[in-house]
Amino acid sequence: MVYSNLEDFVTEIHRKIGILTPNEIDMQMIADSLNIKPHFWDESSQATESASEHWIFINEILSLVEQWQDFGHELCHVLQYAGNQHNLPLKFRLYQEV
Template identity: 35%
Template sequence: MRYTNSHLEDWIENLYRKIDITEPEQINFERIAEALDIRLSFKPVTSFALKHSGIYNICLDSRKSRTEQWYDFAHEFCHIYRHEGDKKTMPATWTDYLEWQSNYFTYHFCIPTFMLRNINLSYIQSHAIENIAWLFKVSPSFAKKRLSIYYRKLTQSLFNSAVNGKSMSPIFSTSKIF
């Protein structure tokens, strides 16, 4: 079975490699902000991002934990790097979609697939979740959701390989499927 990255996974990998981040312990929102010339500030307000005079700014809620600030950074980063336009002039359904997209992006940005694929994950789900949470400095619930996304894609790739008759896992056979 061959895992095929999505465009989002490729985009995130290319970005991280461009700023010389290739290992989980190197991921740090201050480092990312500095490498990409993003002004970072902390205030007791809801996190937000903006671009003013060509300069990207992300303001993180100072009342939140560092882990929550990391999620907010990733979410706001998606808005400034992948979304264009003034949300005030967009239909509500479009802004809802952009919010959904930023939330989904957050899982991939905080736990990049190219790093996740290099980790020997435990077959015991709770151990895999704990390991990923610790390595990527995220909560166990966040790690669980990201692993769910990852495993779903692996399962889909395996299914597609079986249906297309390509390199299948030994536990599958097209004669058993059809």
């Protein structure tokens, strides 16, 4: 079976943090293992970095499924996109959000 680059990336992260089966997948455990601080709030979900600390803010009003989707999306920003995304051209920032 051939996997996409993203699937390979996720599989490698799971392996590195010791996730071997789907029932071991836990948002807090993933965040702790990657030294990311999750926070739930009533604003839109986003990721940020401050003083070399990474934060993922998840909208607490969303369903659990939507929170997982936002967590995965924001985690990708933390792990794959370095620097201040606001310095990038608008079209490239929008492309990353797809």
